[in-house]
Amino acid sequence: MDDRYSRQTLFPSIGKEGQKKIRSKHVLMIGAGALGSGNGELLTRAGVGKLTIVDRDYVEASNLQRQQLYTEQDVVDKLPKAAAAASRLKEINSEVNIEAVITDATPEKLEELVKGVDLIIDATDNFETRMAINDISQKHQIPWIYGACVGSFGMSLTIIPGKTPCLNCILKKIPIQGMTCDTGGIIAPTVQMVVAHQSAEAMKILVEDWEAVRTSFVSFDVWRNQYTSMKVVKAKDENCLSCGQNPTYPYLDHENIMKSTVLCGRDTVQIRPPKQQKLQFTVLSQQLKALGYEVKGNPYLLSVEMNEQRLVIFNDGRALIHGTNDLTQAKTIYQRLLG
Amino acid sequence: MDDRYSRQTLFPSIGKEGQKKIRSKHVLMIGAGALGSGNGELLTRAGVGKLTIVDRDYVEASNLQRQQLYTEQDVVDKLPKAAAAASRLKEINSEVNIEAVITDATPEKLEELVKGVDLIIDATDNFETRMAINDISQKHQIPWIYGACVGSFGMSLTIIPGKTPCLNCILKKIPIQGMTCDTGGIIAPTVQMVVAHQSAEAMKILVEDWEAVRTSFVSFDVWRNQYTSMKVVKAKDENCLSCGQNPTYPYLDHENIMKSTVLCGRDTVQIRPPKQQKLQFTVLSQQLKALGYEVKGNPYLLSVEMNEQRLVIFNDGRALIHGTNDLTQAKTIYQRLLG
Amino acid sequence: MNKVLFFAHLKDAVGEEVIELDTNGKSVVEIKELMKEKYPALNLENVMAAINEEFASDEDILQAGDTIAFIPPVSGG
């Protein structure tokens, strides 16, 4: 396979020197869903030295419409995504050191995983984990690339500690969630568009072409034909608790992390978001009904019947997931529906 | 796999009605290289009724860096791309009727293939075939989606007969080639960006959401951080020979097609482009040397040593490919290097 | 006069991608409130704002001719 990177080294901004740099780098990717499949495949084909893939989920039929590494057989086998991804990626490029980590990317776990890493790719599906990645990135001075999408709408931002504003400068706090892929749907072209932006930035960072790194926040809608690029240099906040003069890394703090507790003997997990929310029950209820769930409610709570679980959501964001004792499963269900 | 399209039907512009339409459609895709791999996978995951894939090439190591359907084993097996693509796509979605056609997409062949087709995806690597697709599209009133890329630069345009200008209105003639992926290199994020645009447009056309179809010519550079959208309505030319009042479909005409002839007993194929060109030998020679070829030349011709063939190019665009009697192979070599 | 641009699902809530409005001298947060009155279906909480394609904070003031765009952050992936 001598020739395998020839079209990439021919690209003047990479060249043979750039290829050597790519081969020497370690990328940590959090998430192996839609964005993770796409980014993982591009980095592997590009010949990165090591790729660590972290995911807590397994492959389901509803993933196949947009998650490019997985096949029908992976669904039949109910393979964990990180494992299924690693197996396909090794067939694609046996030269890349692929490590699959099947776990929930908690702040503690991130602290362990980040050692020796040159770049973090965000392929998560919720802001809680993203904000933890943002803090870890600042604490250890490792660049990361935010990417997200829902429906036909996607966005990306490259964060270089010491050079650019961080995600906390721009969002200020974790947004109250409107839509997730499980409530607003998602089409594969949106995913590919985000992946294209994230992986281009990844290659610039891996070859250390800092001049070329995108310094604006891009967002686009592939169905509504919108594309915009927002300069963010002004957003840099010297008082930011993640990247300012006196950082406290709030999203690594146990206080600010989603709490999940098994309610003993009740086969139920309680989830409490880090900050009180004001959920809009009418909108949420419609979205969940559109998804085919049976939803009942009153002004104080919504009850959602799922296959094997029942979810009860209070309007401050707290929820009970009945029918499970598994904290990770309960958190997954919660974040899928509420972001 | 009941649930497999749930995130797509949840997207309001598709819905369950849109999904039924996607399932009832037949897409013809010309080319199974980088753009073909990407578009083929997205259409298959989206659940299109039938996908016909036409390609004349086989899988090589240098494809793996950006052509998402192929693995190292496909290179070892030297599988034809159309066949390797079909086999992977069937693992991804067994509900889709995938037809692999291993052939050169000549105008005659296109006439056969286009029967009953709802949409043509351009995944070719040269303007000659694209212009033939453009004429076929007008002749049979079938939409097609142009996509192309080199280096970090890509572009796309959607052509709806009777509604939008055609590619001939915009380009007026086949451009003299500057760079191809074999001379200017290509990185995978560029490919993904073009695929994202083409496949979003494909989905709009398949669900018949004509209002949403992009009416501008988009181009973007993922390394230089450029994105532009050019309105093309003014380009519509009533005298256009492809889509005007009196169309002659010039690129289906034998006169305007690249001629390739076996020179008997010499193990050589002669290629003659449809129009005389003025090649810039200094630039071309540098590009070919950067690719690692041994290039010799004088003001009248360039001689390029390849693995098993020798290519002699004259400055009017005519070329002799020594060391082969295979017309398709010779044409492939020519178009790879000269576009 | 100013242009107000709505991205993604915000466009659907408004019914148009761009509206023209005289919001001269008003701050981003004031414009958000104005929009919420005008379009009850529009939720601009936590929505990012850009003035002339630059990040804008709640207190930034619009000048004549400026374009303000509203972009909703999303979390899917």
Added chain:
Amino acid sequence: MNKVLFFAHLKDAVGEEVIELDTNGKSVVEIKELMKEKYPALNLENVMAAINEEFASDEDILQAGDTIAFIPPVSGG
């Protein structure tokens, strides 16, 4: 004054993405010739031109304040 934008590898040949130039009253083909004189490495044959993000033909004339962009068609795939 006018802005002239260069996309993709044209940017490298010019050394900048945007230049300012007074090309008032000149046609697209005249501006192409002017650019070729100014930047010998720049090849604008068969390059598409857009005036204010609209397709422009060789004969179209630039007005004051117009932006012209040059976009090279490519064939890879």
